[in-house]
Amino acid sequence: MRSIHVIGIGAGDPDQLTLQAVRALRSTDVFFVLDKGEVKADLAGLRRHLLETHLPEGTYRVVEARDPERDRGAGGAAYSSAVGDWRSARAGLFERLIAEELGEDESGAFLVWGDPALYDSTLGVLEEVLERGSVSFAYDVVPGISSxxxxxxxxxxxxxxxxxxxxxxxxxxxxxxxxxxxxxxxxxxxxxxxxxxxxxxxxxxxxxxxxxxxxxxxxxxxxxxxxxxxxxxxxxxxxxxxxxxxxxxxxxxxxxx
Missing domain, CATH: 3.30.950.10 (Tetrapyrrole methylase, C-terminal domain)
Structure with a gap:
């Protein structure tokens, strides 16, 4: 079965990775990196720098995809609905990436700023993907140093x-x-x-x-x-x-x- 690591990578400093996170990086075949557009291109660059710091060249693949846009102007009761729509769009993207880019016997990873348990949607999105039932995988969570x-x-x-x-x-x-x-x-x-x-x-x-x-x-x-x-x-x-x-x-x- 496919496996997924959800890895907390700290607030940006490659030295903030835990030993557990480094071990998870080294056991990963494919890293999924969400592109948030040209303005935030350095966020993807920081992730690549982190991988280059801790992993030998040529031992992994990076797959980039454009993160769905979110309605950040929604307020009041519409805010929760806007977040829900965005998370569902993300689930569709994650579903496609895992199905098309990750082999049945491979391990993939999502690199999460800070800690995956604190104001991050990745865990909820992966659960939604599993609930849809079109792709199966096991996943684990590596905590990180939060902001x-x-x-x-x-x-x-x-x-x-x-x-x-x-x-x-x-x-x-x-x-x-x-x-x-x-x-x-x-x-x-x-x-x-x-x-x-x-x-x-x-x-x-x-x-x-x-x-x-x-x-x-x-x-x-x-x-x-x-x-x-x-x-x-x-x-x-x-x-x-x-x-x-x-x-x-x-x-x-x-x-x-």
Missing amino acids: VSSLAARHRTGLNRVARPVQITTGRRLAEGFPADADDVVVMLDAQLAFRRYADQDIDIYWGAYLGTPDEILDSGPIAEAGPRIERLRTEARERKGWIMDTYLLRRNPGER
Whole structure:
């Protein structure tokens, strides 16, 4: 039976791969790489660099395919529907790639930024492919160093404080209100910079973009002071590269609750 590795590759630095991930890479015949267009071509380039760093030349194949477009303008109730449509389109693509590009006795792999269990669709998409029943395969999951772990390490801080929880959420959720029962909040997928609405509160921000890559940018401090800097850095970086991946930790003084 065909087999698939879903490999967490960290936030971008080839040195962040675990030994387990390297073993999985070395047991793979075909790597499936999704092309997100010319603007994000360096994402595919980073994956190729990772393979070249850890694998002998000529021991594997790379199959690239264009990632389906997603309606990123959908909001409210339409957001979940748009994500569902995109995941189904991805399932159709994965189904074709596995059926046409992977031999019955071969092993394939999808390389996932960070960790496959954190804000990534690959596992759900593969389950949908299996449910369709037209192609069969076994798969395993190799955890990776997430952007959240990398962010905390680069800022030399923990994610939570003594006897306190930490919550991981999205910018969309943060815009609806700061979580009532957590003072340490990690925010991902925030294109709208929702942290700006809390500039008048006693909250520190620890921010990072392109974590683990040569383009990495870091900033931190009270939102009132660091927020404008982060907004400027983010705008400049996005204009320069055409895309940005960033995340941040908000740390609230408990007295603000």
